[in-house]
Amino acid sequence: MVADARRFQEGMAAMRIERIYRFPVKGLSPESLAEAVLEPGGTLPQDRRFALAQGDAPFDPAAPRFLPKQNFGCLMANARLARVRSAFDPVRGVLRLAAPGQDPLETEIGTPAGKAAAAAWLTRFLGPEARGEPRFVEAAGHAFTDQARKGVSLVNLASVAALEHAIGTPLDPMRFRANIYFDGLPAWAEFDWVGRDILAGGARLSVFKRTVRCPATEVDPLTGERDIPLPARLREQFGHADLGVHASVTEGGRIAVGDAIEALLPG
Structure with missing residues (x-):
């Protein structure tokens, strides 16, 4: 059970959810949520439904x-x-x-x-x-996600800040179109979660891959201008084009802005 899981402390500060978003129509604008209930094997409710x-x-x-x-x-x-x-x-x-x-x-x-x-x-x-x-x-039970495996996407705001510093340009985190934005973890440390489980609020998530960034991130989410070649900048500065991770929901539950995120020990 989630309550009995062994925790693994990551970094010096407590990790917490800062923002939650769903994207009802693939490719269109986000909707901010204060909370949501995740179901096992699903996405954020209404995410990429159309x-x-x-x-x-x-x-x-x-x-x-x-x-x-x-x-x-x-x-x-x-x-x-x-x-x-x-x-x-x-x-x-x-x-x-x-x-x-x-x-x-x-x-x-x-x-x-x-x-x-x-x-x-x-x-x-x-x-x-x-x-x-x-x-x-739309289709019953189907979500138009970028991954064949349903789940939620998470972005570490410290990683966004590290990329901003490296390229010398402010970045709107919404360029990365994630469901959950969190803070309290060193930049890029979320990549160590792949193959491990995390607790987010009342839900348990299994992180299954890093998020490889495509030219969608080049687009300013307010103006629609393709202004920064972020996949190329990531490769130049960090040797990869990844930012964020994907996770499947293994135990459902409520998540809310301000909830803690905890990484679990492997095994």
Whole structure:
């Protein structure tokens, strides 16, 4: 049980969750949360629930499977999506979209008509970057994550600060589009968690890989400009293109801003 797990003290300061975010639509803006309940084997609730599938993407909602991000609207290929502000109300099933130069849209996204309206709106915004006839899609139990294995992503704010110092440029941590941002651990020490379990609030997570950064991080999350080649800067300064880790949820529970994070002894 989580309560009986052996803890392993990392660093001098207590680790704690500083921010929690979900991204209801893949590639679009984040929604800040004060707390969330994680379920075993799942993602943050509503995270990457929806996506804009490009017209040539072989995604079938009736038989969902993992596909690489290039099949969907994503910042790696579509930097201008950073200028879209989205908000999802899961109680009402309503999605709101707004962007410069377009009339805002509010639509019941659970209906075929609502999905068609969202697809048309985003297709107009993407312009020539839209391939074929894009579809706004979801599938029961499926999440449009960048990993075939479901889970949550975590970023150590000390690692972001180390990268800022190395390149001499302030960085918005939202460039890394993580679910959980935490503090209290030395920079890059989170890489030692791979293959180990951590406790985050009332949940237990199993860290399974480092997060390899793609050109999505080059995009300013406010302006949509591709302004800093962060994967290249990481390789130049640190010999790798990684920042953050991915973890699967092995024991569910509540997490909240301010909750402690503890790393467990191996074995």
